[in-house]
Amino acid sequence: MAVLNEEQSMLKDAAKSWVQEKSPVTAFRKMRDSGVELGYDAAAWNEMAEMGWAGVIIPEEYGGSNFGYLSLGLILEELGRTLTASPLLASGLAASSALILGGSDAQKSEWLPKLAEGSAVGTLAVDEGPHHNPEKVEATVSGGKLTGKKTFVLEGMAANVFVVSAKEGGEIGLYLVKADGPGVTRQRLSLADSRGAANVTFEGAPAEKLEGGSALLEKVLDRARAGLSAEMLGAATQAFETTLDYLKTRVQFGQVIGSFQALQHRAAKMFTDLELARSAVEAALAAIDNDTPDVPELVSLAKAKMGDTFHLVSNEMVQMHGGIGMTDAHDAGFYLKRARAAEAAFGNQSYHRDRYAKIHGY
Incomplete structure (x- = not known):
């Protein structure tokens, strides 16, 4: 097992206590039976955000704690124990990583503080078929507008911003698309594990490019x-x-x-x-x-x-x-x-x- 520093030990202990008290498997069963569209308990997600979990990898200047990926992994491991459904993986890790690694100063300033405090949810929209195949991209960008379809987008119904893979001039890249913007429609999916997911269609949706390409x-x-x-x-x-x-x-x-x-x-x-x-x-x-x-x-x-x-x-x-x-x-x-x-x-x-x-x- 990894040797943890004091901050990581505290994070792991806090996560363990919280899931046992507030999010046992019975809570997941209740969420599933309720049929909530988001695929997770919004109140529970708010509690996680208040504890700072959504900003674990986000730099301090954008409202995060910058504790790193192993630290976030410790939290995700404890959430996994009780099958706790939340946007932490999609938003606090995947979408946040895209912005940290490829976002401009303006893009980081707009989105990272919101993701860190949990007031906004981000997610990746990459796959276009039934299987994971990020190399196969049919979605295109032309004149700052994105057109294409993405399948099995985790937390697709809850997302405020999508990080979408698309081609522009034959080059694959990642683009930010606001969920409430024009040209974005989503279809809720019912998955076996009762988590939130959606198929998302973009038709001329305004898109901002992230730096870094494929x-x-x-x-x-x-x-x-x-x-x-x-x-x-x-x-x-x-x-x-x-x-x-x-x-x-x-x-x-x-x-x-x-x-x-x-x-x-x-x-x-x-x-x-x-x-x-x-x-x-x-x-x-x-x-x-x-x-x-x-x-x-x-x-x-x-x-x-x-x-x-x-x-x-x-x-x-x-x-x-x-x-x-x-x-x-x-x-x-x-x-x-x-x-x-x-x-x-x-x-x-x-x-x-x-x-x-x-x-x-x-």
Whole structure:
């Protein structure tokens, strides 16, 4: 486990206390059953913003704390444990990263303070088909107007500003588009994990370019992937711990089922995979903080490993809980559905294995 400084330890402890008290899985169940359009509890998001979580990576001059990506990853991990739905990944990490890395002084001044205080929500609009493929961009910009369609945009219904990938003169770049501006329409999606997402159509929407081109797009996506991996780590860890507790208490055939060697071996497999995944995730976040050249390969390693691990642990959670694990009354199904949605977001295991191989020249 990463060695944390005092600020990071305080952030992690605060996040752990808050999710246990204010945002247990029962709160997620209540949000899902309410059918709220945003896909998250707005009051809970306001509390997170008041605690400064939305501005963890944002520089102090724009209202943030500039604590870095590993610090934000610690918060996302705790939120993942209880499946807390919020725009923190999309807005406090992805959109904020785009502005920090590629925004002009005017763009930063306009948006970063709002994102830091949670009064505005930003998100990435990158994919145009059913699978993650940022290299395939049909959206175009001409004369400062953006036209195109984006699919599976996280927090797409809540966003005040979109960071959109588009081509201008054959070059891929990122552009800021105000959600309430002309030429923007969105369609709410109902995803398996009950999170907020939308398909967004831009028809001549006014767009402001961010500096950095396709290199900026990859940097921003890698930060989003690392943050999502941290959230997946928290969810997978909680799923494992819940299952382990069940193995220690469930009695079948006159004895605790955790005494069966076959189940012990499966539990050991989950534990070792989680430890490896944690190392990969923390290495990726630390590399981003240190701006090392191996960020792309470490991020793809983390996302692929975390996807495999969360997939395994969520499956085992359902199977080891038996009949009750198959019902909606139990939380196991929530973790399995979140695993599948998170695996697909920002590139699944196949995508990142392929990317990792290409980075190494294969």
